[in-house]
Amino acid sequence: MNIPSKPASIDVEIHGNFVDGREVEAGNGAMLDIRNPATGDVIARIPNSTADDIDRAMKSARAAFEGKAWGGMDTRARARLVNRLADAFEANLDSLYRLETLNNGRPVNETRAQLSRLPDFFRYFAGLALSRRDSVIPVEGAYLNYTLRTPIGIVANCTPFNHPLMILCKSLAVVLATGCVTVVKPSEYTPLTTLKLAQIFTEAGLPPGVFNVVLGLGASAGKMLAEHGDINKLVLTGGTEAGRIAGSAAAKVFAHQTMELGGKTPVMVFDDFDVDRAVNYAAFGAFIGAGQTCVCASRHIVQASIYDEFVEKLQAKTRTIRVGDPFDPSTQMGPVISAKQRDRVLTYANYGHADGARLVTGGVAAKVPGHDNGYFVEPTVFADVKSDMRIFQEEVFGPFTSVTPFKDEADALRLANDSPFGLAAAIRTRDVARAHRVAANVKAGIVWINDHHRLDPASPWGGVDDSGIGRECGAESFNDHFNTKSVMVATHEQPFDWYRDTANQKRLN
Missing domain, CATH: 3.40.309.10 (Aldehyde Dehydrogenase; Chain A, domain 2)
Structure with a gap:
């Protein structure tokens, strides 16, 4: 979308979901209007995804997670790619902040200042990926105990209208740095910069299926994504009631959850x-x-x-x-x-x-x-x-x-x-x-x-009570994108037979 400095009229663009590195048709024919909130004018139309559309995006993400191009990429190569994505974001900053202003109405001074910080989120988490160490744990007896961490898999992310790219990138940066994949359902009001970023990252070398976007209403497309049986983590920023509904659905498949919900500061x-x-x-x-x-x-x-x-x-x-x-x-x-x-x-x-x-x-x-x-x-x-x-x-x-x-x-x-x-x-x-x-x-x-609104990719972000669960940013978010496996190795050569002399055995576990 070509955006003049003060748009008087813009051609209405038709968008589809972004799956496997390209936009694809979706929905059952009915389209949703995207409006410029400063004028009320329609600037784009998007589909309301069906269950089949959601499933297509999820299968694509699972294939990418298990495939060689992404799932087989080593940590250092992935960190280098994430840093290239940060560079690509910066190279497209001008078009991104203008598109964000067009779509959600925030003044250009705000969107420019906010979006210019987002590449640092990718660089921070790429650095965490390079410096990550698993643990060797002191335990009783002649044993070596260590941990292995593996990426959890598919992260479903439902993002709001107020900070479309910032809230997306708080999750997306850590998803990519940890080797996970994501299916994003942006707000039906503000999907345009999410679609644009998916395109930019694909052109910068992100393998197809790693970052998919499904469009539509939160009550239907968002609900179907949260309920999908193949998600491994749900990230949602929105209202408290929406969080309760989506969280209950995700809990049925025991998905990890991070939810930033309502507030009254x-x-x-x-x-x-x-x-x-x-x-x-x-x-x-x-x-x-x-x-x-x-x-x-x-x-x-x-x-x-x-x-x-x-x-x-x-x-x-x-x-x-x-x-x-x-x-x-x-x-x-x-x-x-x-x-x-x-x-x-x-x-x-x-x-x-x-x-x-x-x-x-x-x-x-x-x-x-x-x-x-x-x-x-x-x-x-x-x-x-x-x-x-x-x-x-x-x-x-x-x-x-x-x-x-x-x-x-x-x-x-x-x-x-x-x-x-x-x-x-x-x-x-x-x-x-x-x-x-x-x-x-x-x-x-x-x-x-003596400040307000300050955040940093290294500082944990989240609330308590009706404001949600889990944390974005920082090591807290990074660690929650892994499953931890404990490996216990017996380093002794002592004979063992529990059933030979059960009464005199000192320890069961």
């Missing part, structure tokens, strides 16, 4: 922290990606002594954010992904009013000249929010944050942990001891102290 702002800096982090944490992130800074819990100042300054900061055409370099926030998502955000604004919270700014659809059919929402802040309100407890997934006062550290932690979720949390303080104390006691898998 608490940000605890203490009165020893600079208020202006806290406000800048608040706007960044809440409104980057139009707030469509699982780690959106959606609950600001602010010490009472600075509460009024914080709310006033956050109002002023939020009103300066430029909402507009995502291809315009001056734009700071683009649309949400769909009309449905826009309406969801506005519904939660109504909940805020109904439950007695105070609207500080936003809460309505945004008008962007020349983009009348786009899905724009003004960045929204509610204050005086109590912990039993829906906007405090439920994930909105849009440019929407709340502010709640707290009295002391214990009160801040009580409010922060009053949630079914436990993905991320953030702390704003200059008190080092307090920072570590609160980080240890807040319910979360990720904690930022």
Whole structure:
């Protein structure tokens, strides 16, 4: 797809699944429209995969896993290939970030910055593959005990619309570095960069079948992929209920699971922290990606002594954010992904009013000249929010944050942990001891102290409770892509017959 810097009109492309290194026809004839969320225009059409389509992709992946071209490749050769894929990604960065902006509406400044980091994920895991060592384990007696690790096989990956390539690559990089294969079902809203990357990697030398893509609705194609009897691991980023359904299906075949699900990130702002800096982090944490992130800074819990100042300054900061055409370099926030998502955000604004919270700014659809059919929402802040309100407890997934006062550290932690979720949390303080104390006691898998949204391929990423299970990134993710085999070798030459003198045997195992 050729994307001008500010596309006025684009030919509608028809795509199929990507299997065995090429696009193939799929579905039963009905096609799904892919829209540019900034304009509402149809930019592509994709099939809704059938069970036969899913099975075809899975059989292709299994053949690649067991075949010589990929399954027989040694570790060093595979690491060199993964590094070449990282180079190919970088060489195509310009077209990838523009296509991502076209498909999911994030401003070009965001997609460029985010996608430019992704080649490092491949390089990091290629390095881990080269440095990996199996264990020799000290055991009792004259025995040598060591472990062998083998790639688990097929990783089914269901990715969301908010960060299509970043969330894909967090899994794809480790899949390729460990010698596994993958079948990816991207969001039905944002499949275009996933298809493009599959093509780029194939042209860079990735063997056919290693990276297959199936298209369609999550409720049908995604469900069939999660239920497929030949998956060895399920990776899913999405809503908590979708995770429960998919996870239950994958559990029937005892597949490994990594799920990053919903979140309601608490940000605890203490009165020893600079208020202006806290406000800048608040706007960044809440409104980057139009707030469509699982780690959106959606609950600001602010010490009472600075509460009024914080709310006033956050109002002023939020009103300066430029909402507009995502291809315009001056734009700071683009649309949400769909009309449905826009309406969801506005519904939660109504909940805020109904439950007695105070609207500080936003809460309505945004008008962007020349983009009348786009899905724009003004960045929204509610204050005086109590912990039993829906906007405090439920994930909105849009440019929407709340502010709640707290009295002391214990009160801040009580409010922060009053949630079914436990993905991320953030702390704003200059008190080092307090920072570590609160980080240890807040319910979360990720904690930022005086920062937000930071991630690294070496740092584990994931949550607890309703925010999911397992970890992406780091050695934790790498190790979960292997089956571990323990080999016990008797190094003695002693005679053995359990049944000759059973009563005097000292040990059975």
